[in-house]
Amino acid sequence: MTDPLDQLKKALDTTTPAPDKDMKAANIRLAQKNFDQIQGSAQHARPTSENRSNLARLLTGVSGMIDALTSRGGIVATTAIVAVGLIIVTPQGRSLFTPPVNFTDQEEPIGSLPSQPKPDLSQENLPEREDVGKLAKSSDAPSRRDLRKQEAPMMEEPMIMAEEVAESDDVFVSGAIAPAPMSLDSNLSRNRQHIVAPSEPASIRSETNTETFANAPSNPLKITVEDPVSTFSIDVDTAAYAVVRSSLNAGTLPPAQAVRVEEMINYFPYDYVAPDAGVTPFRPTVTILDTPWNADTQLVHIALQGQMPALDTRPPLNIVFLIDTSGSMQDANKLPLLKQSFRLMLGQLRPEDKVAIVTYAGSAGQVLEPTPASERSTILAALEHLEAGGSTAGQQGLQQAYSVAENMADDGDVTRVILATDGDFNVGISAPGALKEFIAQKRDSGTYLSVLGFGRGNLDDTTMQALAQNGNGQAAYIDTLNEAQKVLVDQLSGALFPIANDVKIQVEFNPATIAEYRLIGYETRTLNREDFNNDKVDAGEIGAGHSVTAIYEITPVGSDAVLNDPLRYQTEKSVATSADELGFLRLRYKSPGASISQLIQTPIFTDMAPISTDAQFSVAMAGFGQLLRGSNYVADWSWGEAIALATQARGADDFGYRAEAINLMRLAQSLSVE
């Protein structure tokens, strides 16, 4: 076979058009013109060239440092510092080639440079941008990203605009560059230009559009003798499933990064055995099943069912909607869908509940004072008046939302900010570390945060996840009114009333019975072993009536499926436990408001609870998620088998969620054949 690259090169060489002569002349003229203008404005800027280059070096140094702080990496660090360990040990070695983002190092510079004057990039670009609007081709009208940048100089707090700075490294403006405003100190303006220009390679970006997804490589297989303990935080988010659905319905397979298997599983309501009233807020049920995709392994299925407290006696609820009204929100599946969704939700509230609305990046500030839910028409009118558009206002959106929320709270109330956005998190705090800290601090003072994502193309799943995790809330993605019904009506109480906070799971496997194991999903929720007993380490929440499922695939000792050979120089450790125990399950949780955790523990035997259809369906979803991720562990399993399993375990399916999932699996089957 010929080298495919040679073939590609030949094809490229023959199709590459010759540069158009007129275009070339025009472009060079444009460049010369801009060159002259810059020289003109900077004529007095450089007393000596030596002076300039020293300053430039200093400033580019700072910019390079800020450059490394992409908001993505920084925010992932808030929740996934532990994932770094995983990235290193992944067996495929794939992640060795992902862009090197050093999570742990990033928080340091943020904290240590709080008063660093932020490089003010956009100020001097402002006049240029206005020109762009007039001069550039219509398709080059300033995008929302540009608009966001313009907001930067108006920030009141001296915060490092990590995202803005990182992005502006390659701000390109089509059209002529207007002379820098003469009123500006020209020396300063000259130096700013150095920051704009890339003197070092910009951080390499792997995303193809502005969507980002939080994920980590699949959990690797662990050898029980070497690493018997697995620790993670629960996750009740559902955003990944909705994103998968929206991709499949649009006729494409979702990016593997978008698939968080545990969210695929936990999207569905399950009817696991509920706890007895007043004992514990939730109850674990452990089931051992045969693995559908591997005849020689088994699954340990851990189901937590939260109790449904009597809702008649629920405390009053204070909700602050923080709504993104930036220009891009005007699509039908964004702001209009959001309005419909909130209208649905309003029907679930009680007269004593209160609602306020704060907007950002558009119409300014608080648009609805805290209003009792009984004044339905006032609330609906305020909702109706929301309009997408405009560029700059409500910089302090998040702070304002929280301060409104705090003023609404009486003793015993449940207070929550619900942020609705299509991915523009210009909520007034841009440094990832500061944002995380702010939300975590508000969480500890009792105001929680949930995030609802709308629309595709600009969706910042990573940030959504990080914010919701730090805010003790859920991240959900609303793609249809049906999804709004599910999240904001059917499961509203689960989303709004936590019954157990910081729920952590730790399983110790018995090396006498289990040779190897791996946790399916929860890659972004992995905890260190010692974090389990550390009550300061944040973890996921269980809401009223929530169910949470975690599945381990285990390989029994002596099974044909054992992938690792025994070591030659290690003697087998003696194991003293009884041979019918597969492992030991420990759960920790805090009652809402408590700061000390409680422990639930139970051994896992080979003979556990009978297999329910719910458990089977969750296993089918685990398989679905892994197939979408292209996991090696399900390589021998077909879409047809996955669909058959899900269909057989569909059960009552009152709302048709499972039927929908089966249809999605069929879509994915067809799309993956293509």
Add this chain to the structure above:
Amino acid sequence: MRVIHNVMRMETSDETLAKAAADGDRNAFGVLLDRRYDGLFRLAYRLTGSKAEAEDLTQDICAALPTKLASFRGQALFSTWLYRVAVNAAHDRRRRAASRAKAADGWGSWEINRRADNDDAEEKADWLNSAMSALNDDLRDTLALLLGDELTHADAANVLGVSEGTISWRVSEAKKHLRTLALQENGQ
């Protein structure tokens, strides 16, 4: 004297010209851009996959180059520096295209076009398109740099700010993708 001066300009290295331009020498800037324009345009085409996009991208770069040039310190080859500017500009365009929620022309939109239009006439371009659109942005950018025959793996590593090993890995990944594609086509 003037004639000799200009002749010398034609032989002056890119780096010297670039430094002179950064210090405000208009002539040096013109010579440099004229010299590098065609290569820049071809790279823009390899990065974007459409003539219109390549022209827009080249225009973006030309418009911004005077500002950017101020940061050229001569610590890298000018070509490396210029290609880095180009790759960053291409990334920026991609992101803007994505945020307009509108499919851009070029490699990215080809899948969509293919469904709409099953014309066999441009089979060769079609194969190229399918090959390029099968690759992710990182791999495509890497190939766009390497297939111009100007840059070594080390140069491309420099432009993209990754290690040489990463470039080699990407090349082998790209080959793997292309072979898979070839197998699929033969299988049909």
